[in-house]
Structure formats: C-alpha cells, structure tokens
Amino acid sequence: MNRQEKAQIIEQLKEKAGRASIAIVTDFKGVTVEDITILRDNLRKNGVDYQVVKNTLARLAFDSTDHSELADKFKETCAVALGYDDPVAAAKTVSEFAKSNDKFSVRFASLEGKYLDTEGVTALSKLPSKEELLGKALGTMNAVPTNFVSLLANVPRGLLNVLTAVKDQKEAA
Template identity: 30%
Template sequence: MKKEEKQRLIEILGKELESATGIYFLDFTGLSAQDMRSLRTAMRKGNIKIRVVKNIVAKFALEKLKLNNLLCFLDGPTAISYVYENPILPSKVINDFSKEKEIRVKGGFIEGSLISSEEIKELALLPNREVLLQKLLFSLSNSLYTLLNTLRSPLQGFVGVLDQISKRS
C-alpha cells in the first residue's frame, strides 16, 4: 500500500470514528468471506458501519483522535464496527451473529467510556431504550402511588376516629 493511500485511509477512518457514539473492535479469525458478508448485511440493517482495516492504519487514526487507550484492541485481525446513533445496537447485532458463528469481541468505546468484551455482552442482553424508560416510569408512578397512600392513611384513620366520636355523641 502506498504512503498516500495509507494517509487517505487514515483520514477517512479518523473522520468516521470522530463522530461515532459507539466503537467496537472485533476479531474475525475463522470467519469465511460469506460469514463476513452476513455480518456486514446484519450491521447495515441497523445503520452500523463495519470496516476491516490494517492495525497500523487504525493505530494512526486512533492516535490522531487522541484515543490511545483503544490501541490495546489492535492485536491480530481486527474489524472495527461503529455507529452514530444508538451505541448499544452493535452489541445486540454482534450477540445475535455470535449465536450462529464464532466471533470474538475485543472491546469497545461507548460515549467516552472504554468497555470490556464482558460489558458488551451484558449490554447486548439489556432491553431497548423504550422498554427501559417504560419500566422506569412504572417504578416512579408506583412509588408515588405508594407514598400517596402512606400519607393518606393516618388522615383517613383520624377522620374515622372523629366519625366514631360524633356517632357516640
């Protein structure tokens, strides 16, 4: 690969990774070309990008972005998956794909935080954002209802006592 071509690839990868909300590093050892096409297709459906790049190109792009803490993932064959919207979505796609084919997640970077392959597996098992928000709203409304009943209970008891006193008189 010529030096100019490497520089161009470094620039392109740097620009693409700069605005990504989630970056995942994958080891695709053992995957056939057909398997990689299947993975790319699954990623594309979620508006997720995936690139197989030489580690040296990725290294220079990450260094340029001052993401030196991600260099530890550039060992062996590396595919970089990244997304601009939902940073959790690639973990779900990778998890689904790994049920059929062997693929290893090296680690990732989500919204400024370094994450391990174990954390990525845990993220893949989380329900989507809408479901989590529904659960949160249900918990909050249920807690408020319980608080309201707790506060109302002594008042109702007091009214009941006054009612009994008025009936005796």
C-alpha cells in the same frame, strides 16, 4: 497500497471514529466472506459501519479520537464496528453473531470514551434498546395522569351510589 491511500484511509477512519458513540473491535479469523456479509448487512440495518482495518492504520486513526484507549490494543486480525446512534443495537448485533459463529469473537470496545472488555459488551447487549426504554418511560409518565383521572372519577361515582342507595331505601319505606 501507497502512502496517499493510507493517509486517506486513516482520515476516513478517524472521521467515522470521531462521530461514533461506540467502537467494537472484533476478531474474524476463519470466518467466511458470506458470514461477514451477513453480519455487515445486519449491522447496516442498525446504522453501524463494519470495517476491516490494518492495525497500524487503526492505531493512527484512533489515537486522536474519543476512543483513543483502543489505539494500543490493535493486534492480529481486527475489524471495527462503529455505531453512531444506538450503542446497544451495535452491541446486540455483534454479540448475537458471536454466539452463532464460533470463529468470530468480540475482543473489546469503547463506549463514549470508556473501555469495555468482552463481558462489558455482552452486558451492554442485554440492555433494552433505546426505543424500548423510551416506551417504558412514556408508559410510566402516561400512567400517572390516567390513574389520577380514574381516582377523581370514582369520588362522584361513590357519592352517586350512596344517593341511589338512600333513594332506594326511602322508596322501600
């Protein structure tokens, strides 16, 4: 690989890292190509890029981004998962793959400039997704007016029941 190719890889990685909300560094030593392909497909479905990088190139690329705290930690075999929209989806996919494959592991990550260790990535993967959180918030917001309308509808209904009972009582007398 010549100097120009290396500079191009650094620029591409720097651009991707600059846009990413989360960068997860993984160790893939001993994982088969077929398994990595499955991981890449799953990550791609969630809008996440997965790239194997040389440590020196990754250090140079990450040094001037929001994820600069990762630059000094690249050692041995590394690959980076870069998530752009939903950081929870990236963490879930990588963590699930790590559970199913003994040779694959999550080393550390950076979430919008904050360092996360392996436990932090695992904790992030257990959070509900963005869509689930939005659905719960919308359900809560919808419940308040619905309950208010039901409450207001019960007032005339109660009055109607009282009037019906008075009418029935007078007819019986």
